[in-house]
Amino acid sequence: MDKEKIERYRKLGLKMTPQRLAILEYLEGNTSHPSAEDIFRHVEEKFPSMSFATVYNTLEALKEKGLIIELNIEPGKKRFDPNIEPHHHMICEKCHRIFDVFEDFSVDLPPKYAQKFKVKRSQVVFYGLCSRCAEESK
Numbered sequence: 001m002d003k004e005k006i007e008r009y010r011k012l013g014l015k016m017t018p019q020r021l022a023i024l025e026y027l028e029g030n031t032s033h034p035s036a037e038d039i040f041r042h043v044e045e046k047f048p049s050m051s052f053a054t055v056y057n058t059l060e061a062l063k064e065k066g067l068i069i070e071l072n073i074e075p076g077k078k079r080f081d082p083n084i085e086p087h088h089h090m091i092c093e094k095c096h097r098i099f100d101v102f103e104d105f106s107v108d109l110p111p112k113y114a115q116k117f118k119v120k121r122s123q124v125v126f127y128g129l130c131s132r133c134a135e136e137s138k
């Protein structure tokens, strides 16, 4: 990771340890929406002494700074998205891969609800089968 980026994270008040850097590097441009366990397994290869708590705390810190988004799409398993641009998701119910949908379409709350609720953001999750799993289950 280049110095500029590291500096930017520092300025945000994130303590930059080699472990944290490895986590950030893994997340950068990652479109697989990894869980904390996935991230831990990956970074552990490089830092065998790293604890799961380090991964967890780093993710919490990044979330707090608005650098990653926590997805609660899969029951019982938080997934993380380094892409903070507003987008929607599709999740395959068989292989649990999560895909991005960058198409811009709006979902409007019917007026009777909108009167009593100020919408700040919304996200649509599509549940189904990815093309690979659909092919396999033929």
Ligand SMILES: [Zn+2]
Residues within 6 Å of the ligand: 092, 093, 094, 095, 096, 097, 129, 130, 131, 132, 133, 134
């Ligand atoms: Zn699938």
Ligand SMILES: [Zn+2]
Residues within 6 Å of the ligand: 033, 081, 083, 087, 088, 089, 099, 100
């Ligand atoms: Zn995403």
